[in-house]
Amino acid sequence: MIRFLLNQTLREESSISPNMTVLNYLREHIAKTGTKEGCGSGDCGACTVVLGEVVDGSLSYRSVNACLTFVSALHGKQLITVEDLRDKTSLHPVQQAMVEHHGSQCGFCTPGFIMSMFALTKNKPNADKEETYEALAGNLCRCTGYRPIVEAALSLSQSQPIRDQFAELEKETIARLSSIAPPNLEHQFDGKSAFTPQSSDELADVLLAHPNARLLAGGTDLALEVTQFYRDIDELIYVGQVNDIKVVKETDTHIEIGANVPLTDVYSALTPHYPDFGTLIQRFASLQIRNQGTVGGNIANASPIGDAPPLLIALGASIELRRGDAVREIPIEDFFKDYKVTALQPSEFIQTIRIPKPQTEQMFKAYKISKRFDDDISAVCGAFRLTFGNDANGSDIVTCVRIAFGGMAATPARATNSEQALLGKPLSTESIQAAMLALEHDFAPITDFRASKEYRLETAANLLYRMYIEQRLASYGKDAASGNTIATRVIHHVS
Numbered sequence: 001m002i003r004f005l006l007n008q009t010l011r012e013e014s015s016i017s018p019n020m021t022v023l024n025y026l027r028e029h030i031a032k033t034g035t036k037e038g039c040g041s042g043d044c045g046a047c048t049v050v051l052g053e054v055v056d057g058s059l060s061y062r063s064v065n066a067c068l069t070f071v072s073a074l075h076g077k078q079l080i081t082v083e084d085l086r087d088k089t090s091l092h093p094v095q096q097a098m099v100e101h102h103g104s105q106c107g108f109c110t111p112g113f114i115m116s117m118f119a120l121t122k123n124k125p126n127a128d129k130e131e132t133y134e135a136l137a138g139n140l141c142r143c144t145g146y147r148p149i150v151e152a153a154l155s156l157s158q159s160q161p162i163r164d165q166f167a168e169l170e171k172e173t174i175a176r177l178s179s180i181a182p183p184n185l186e187h188q189f190d191g192k193s194a195f196t197p198q199s200s201d202e203l204a205d206v207l208l209a210h211p212n213a214r215l216l217a218g219g220t221d222l223a224l225e226v227t228q229f230y231r232d233i234d235e236l237i238y239v240g241q242v243n244d245i246k247v248v249k250e251t252d253t254h255i256e257i258g259a260n261v262p263l264t265d266v267y268s269a270l271t272p273h274y275p276d277f278g279t280l281i282q283r284f285a286s287l288q289i290r291n292q293g294t295v296g297g298n299i300a301n302a303s304p305i306g307d308a309p310p311l312l313i314a315l316g317a318s319i320e321l322r323r324g325d326a327v328r329e330i331p332i333e334d335f336f337k338d339y340k341v342t343a344l345q346p347s348e349f350i351q352t353i354r355i356p357k358p359q360t361e362q363m364f365k366a367y368k369i370s371k372r373f374d375d376d377i378s379a380v381c382g383a384f385r386l387t388f389g390n391d392a393n394g395s396d397i398v399t400c401v402r403i404a405f406g407g408m409a410a411t412p413a414r415a416t417n418s419e420q421a422l423l424g425k426p427l428s429t430e431s432i433q434a435a436m437l438a439l440e441h442d443f444a445p446i447t448d449f450r451a452s453k454e455y456r457l458e459t460a461a462n463l464l465y466r467m468y469i470e471q472r473l474a475s476y477g478k479d480a481a482s483g484n485t486i487a488t489r490v491i492h493h494v495s
Contacts, residue, residue, distance in 0.1 A: 001013070001014045001183065001184060001187070002014070002016065002071060002072060002074060002075050002183060002187065003075060003076070003180045003181070003183070004074040004075055004076065004077050004078065004079055004180070005052075005077070005078040005079065005173065005176060005177060006030075006078075006079050006081075006084075007078070007079070007080060007081075007084035008169065008173070008176075010176070013071065014187075014189075015189055016029070016071050016189060017189050017190055017192055018070065018071075018072055018187060018189065018192045018193065018194035018233070018236050019070070019192060019226050019232060019233055019236075020070065020071050021066065021067055021068070021069060021070060021071070021223065021226070021227060022049065022066040022067075022069040022070070022071055022073075022074065022079070023035060023037055023040075023047045023066035023067045023069075025071050026049075026066065026081060032081055032083055034081055034082040034083045034111050035047050035048075035049055035066055035081050035082065035111060035112075036108055036109070036111055036112065037067060038108070038109070038112075038140070039067070040067045040227045040228065041067070041068075041224055041227065041228055042065040042067060042068045042220055042223075042285070042286070042288065042289055043140070043286075043375065044109070044112070044139070044140045045065070045109070045112040045113070045116065045138045045139030045140060045286065045288060046108060046109050046111070046112045046139075046140075047065055047066040047067045047112060048063050048064070048065060048066070048111070048112035048113075048115040048116050048138070048139065048288055049063070049064060049066045049069075049079060049080060049081050049115055050062065050063050050064070050079075050080040050115050050118055050119050050122075051064055051074070051077045051078065051079060051080075052077060052078035052079075052080060052166075052173065052177070053076070053077045053078070053177070054174050054177050054178055057174070058174070059078075059170055059173060059174055061080075061118075061119050061122040061123060062119060062123075062264070062291040063115055063116050063118075063119040063135075063138075063287060063288050063291060064288050064291055064292050065138075065220075065288045065289065065292070067223070067227055068218075068219055068220050068223040068224075068227070068289075068292065069219060069223070069292065070194075070216065070219055070223065070236070070238070072183075072187065072194045072196065072216075072236070072238045073216075073219065073238060073240050075180070075183045075196065075241070076177060076180045076182075076183075076241075077177065078173060078177060080115075080118070080166075081111075081115070082111035082114050082115055085114065085118060085164075087164065087165045092114075092118070092164060093121075093156060093159075093162050093164065094114055094117045094118050094121060094152075094156060094162075095114055097117075097152040097153070097155050097156055098110065098113070098114060098117075098149070098152045100152070100155075101148045101149075101151045101152035101155065102144075102148050103144060103148040103149040103151075103152045104144070105143035105144055106142075106143050109139060109140060109141045109142075109143075112139050113136065113139045113141070113149055116135050116136055116138065116139050116287070116288075117135070117136070117152070117153050117156065119135065120132065120135040120136075120153065120156075121156055121157075121162050122166075124157075125156075125157065125161045125162065126157050127153070127154075127157045128157070129150075129154065132150060132153045132154055132157070133150070134282065134287060135153070135287055136149065136150065136153065137286055137287065137374040137375055138285070138286020138287050138288045138289065138374075138375055139286075182196075182198055182241070183196045183241070184196070185197065185202070185206070191234070192232065192233070192234050192235070192236075193210075193213075193234070193235050193236070194235075194236045194237075194238060195210070195213065195235075195236070195237045195238070196237075196238050196240075196241055197237065197239065197241065197242055198241050198242065198243075199242060199243075199244055200242055200244050200245050200322065200351060202242075203237065203239060203242050203349065204322055204323070204324050204325070204347075204349075205324075206237055207237065207323075207347040207348075207349060208323075208324050208347045210235050210237070211346040211347045212235060213235035213236065213237045214233050214235065214236055214237070215237050215239055215297075215300070215349060216236050216237060216238045216239065216240075217239050217240065217259075217260060217293075217294040217296060217297040218262065218289075218292030218293035218294050218297055219292065220285070220289050220292050220293040220297070221293075221297065221301050221303075239260055240260070242260055243260075244258070245258035245259050245260040245261075245296075245351055245352065246258050246260040246261055247261070248261060248265065248266075248269040250357075252357075253356060253357055254354045254355060254356055254357060255269060255270065255273060255354070255355045255357060256352055256353070256354050256355075257269060257295055257352065257353045257354075257355070258296075258351070258352055258353075259294060259295065259296025259297075259299075259300075259349070259350040259351055259352060259353065260294050260296060261294060261295055261296075262290065262291055262292065262293065262294055263281055263284055263289075263290040263291075263293050263294065263295060263298070263308075264287070264290045264291050266281060266295050266308075267281040267282065267290070270355070273357060273358055274311075274315070274358065274364050274366075276311075276364055276365055276366040276367075277311055277315075277364075277366060279366075280307060280311065280366050280367075280368050280381075281307075281308075283307075283368055283370075283373065283374060283376075284307050284308075285375055286374070286375045289375075295308055295353060296349075296350040296353070299312070299319065299332070299335065299350060299353070300342065300344070300349075300350055302335075302336055302339075302340050302341065302342050302411070303340070304339065304406060304407060304408075304409060304410055304411055304412060305377055305378045305379075305381070305406050305407045305450075306406060306412065307368060307378060307381055307406070309332065309336070309404075309406060309412035310366075310381050310382065310383045310404040310405055310406040310412045311366050311381075311383040311404070312332050312353065312355065313332055313333045313383070313402070313404035313412060313413070313414060314364070314366070314383035314384060314385045314402045314403060314404040314414075315355050315356060315364065315383075315385055315402070316331070316356050316385070316402060317331075317332045317353055317354060317355045317356070318330060318331050318332060318353075318354045319332050319335060319350055319351075319352070319353050319354070320350070320351045320352040320353075320354065321343070321344065321345075321348050321349070321350060321351065322348065322349055322351045323345055323346075323347050323348040323349075324347070327351070329354070330343060332353070333404070333412075333413070333414055336411035336412060336413070337411070338410055338411065339410035339411065359387060361387055361388045361389060362385065362386065362387045362388070362400075363384075363385070363386050363388075363471055363474075364383075364384070364385045365383070365384045365466075365467045365470060365471075366381070366382065366383040366384070367381070367382050367383075367463050367466065367467075368380075368381045369381070369459055369463070370450075371450070377450065378406055378407050378450075379407055379450040379451035379455070379456065379459070380405065380406070380407040380408065380451065380456050380459045380460055380463070381405065381406035381407055381412075382403070382404070382405050382406075382460060382463040382464070382467075383403070383404050383405075384401075384402075384403050384463075384464070384467045385400075385401070385402045385403075386398050386400070386401050386422070386427070386471075387399050387400035387401070388427070391424070395426060396426055396427075397424055397425055397426055398422045398423055398424065398425060398426075398427055398431075399423075399424070400423075401419045401422045401423050402414065402419065403415040403418050403419050403435075403464070405443065405460055407445070407450075407451070407456060408442075408443040408445045408456055408457075408460060409443055409444075409445065413442075413443075414442075415438070415439055415442040415443070415460075416442060417438040417439070417441040417442045418435040418436075418438040418439050418442055418464065419435075420438070421434040421435040421437075421438045422434075422435050427468060427471060427472075429468075432464060432465055432468040435464055436461035436464050436465060439457060439460055439461055439464070440457065443456075443457065443460070445457055
């Protein structure tokens with residue numbers, strides 16, 4: 001039995017396929033057609049809805065793509081759609097703002113924008129322009145050119161905090177959601193099963209009993225098998241209720257991120273330590289995707305163009321894998337064996353990601369190259385971690401280096417030859433050019449619709465040089481005092 005609040009109405013569903021998405025549930029099962037289907041792949045935002053969840057005694061609202069969310073993920077939550085915003089005879093302030101700023105033309109995308117704006121008012125009632133752009137980046141419009149939509153959203157942040165019916169009913173909603181009992185471990189319908197473990201121990205047991213079951217966290221990639229390829233998934237294990245691997249911890253030396261932590265929360269955990277990691281996460285798909293997708297899922301998916309793995313490899317991260325009661329830890333670069341092939345054994349799952357904290361005299365840089373700045377997949381993603389020290393003569397040299405790329409091979413991988421060109425040498429134009437040349441021995445990229453192999457190799461080399469320029473500029477005062485000069489032009493790939 002799946003129990004959740006549809007606005008303020010308790011729904012109990014026992015005859016729902018585990019493969020049914022929230023979008024199809026709304027439109028076909030209960031005839032709520034305000035939520036639109038645009039792309040069916042989480043790219044356009046027309047199907048955006050908002051999920052409310054009790055977190056530390058308060059209601060947390062997040063926008064998600066209904067086309068990528070299975071109904072099993074709704075248990076114990078509040079589902080809010082565009083139809084629910086109207087309060088009796090009055091439009092919600094978000095809807096009214098869209099009317100007053102002429103933010104809708106054909107109207108197909110409008111419900112999605114409305115729901116993204118609604119979530120924004122709940123999470124950042126005084127949002128600035130950048131925060132507004134981030135909230136709306138996952139919603140596409142082909143009519144208005146976005147200006148009136150952005151103006152509508154900004155007008156809300158300039159007014160008094162919205163006191164709507166959801167705020168009035170917040171305490172009641174929290175009480176009702178808290179009273180919903182945990183779901184049954186197994187939900188069956190039409191020959192398909194969905195399991196909902198409540199802890200990592202239960203998850204380990206279920207996986208041992210059902211080694212062929214597919215793990216479902218955010219579902220932002222797995223759901224495409226249903227929505228795009230029309231494949232049935234006979235056994236699903238939904239891990240969204242496994243809260244003991246949905247936590248972030250810090251030790252003196254490491255940041256430990258549970259595999260079930262959404263990417264939105266990974267941003268908050270890593271940005272203070274590694275700002276470039278945070279910047280890249282903000283470009284990871286859209287806010288709707290980041291609210292659902294998890295760091296463990298991004299790793300386990302083993303895509304060669306996944307955004308997180310190259311950065312984690314460069315940082316020297318390790319991952320904790322669990323099968324039953326057995327736990328092992330491996331360097332993350334050893335996890336990726338071949339295209340979409342990993343080191344996971346049957347019934348094994350990722351439990352924790354451990355990332356070393358920054359050290360003194362260390363720099364970390366990461367860059368993502370894609371055709372579109374927001375909501376796009378990398379053509380090339382590069383990450384660089386360098387540690388500096390002195391040689392026997394007291395000269396500054398690179399004492400440790402880790403360079404990793406995505407989009408350059410069948411798996412995200414280190415550029416070991418390029419690393420060796422820098423190790424033990426001063427970071428100079430000569431050493432960086434040698435590292436750029438060495439990339440030819442590290443990678444033989446392919447040509448696909450995102451980029452040609454020549455573009456990828458040249459871009460990877462230029463990212464190395466960009467890292468060098470930024471590092472030199474960061475120490476400009478020191479170099480200027482010593483009379484050294486700084487190269488300021490990008491050197492193209494040398495063949």
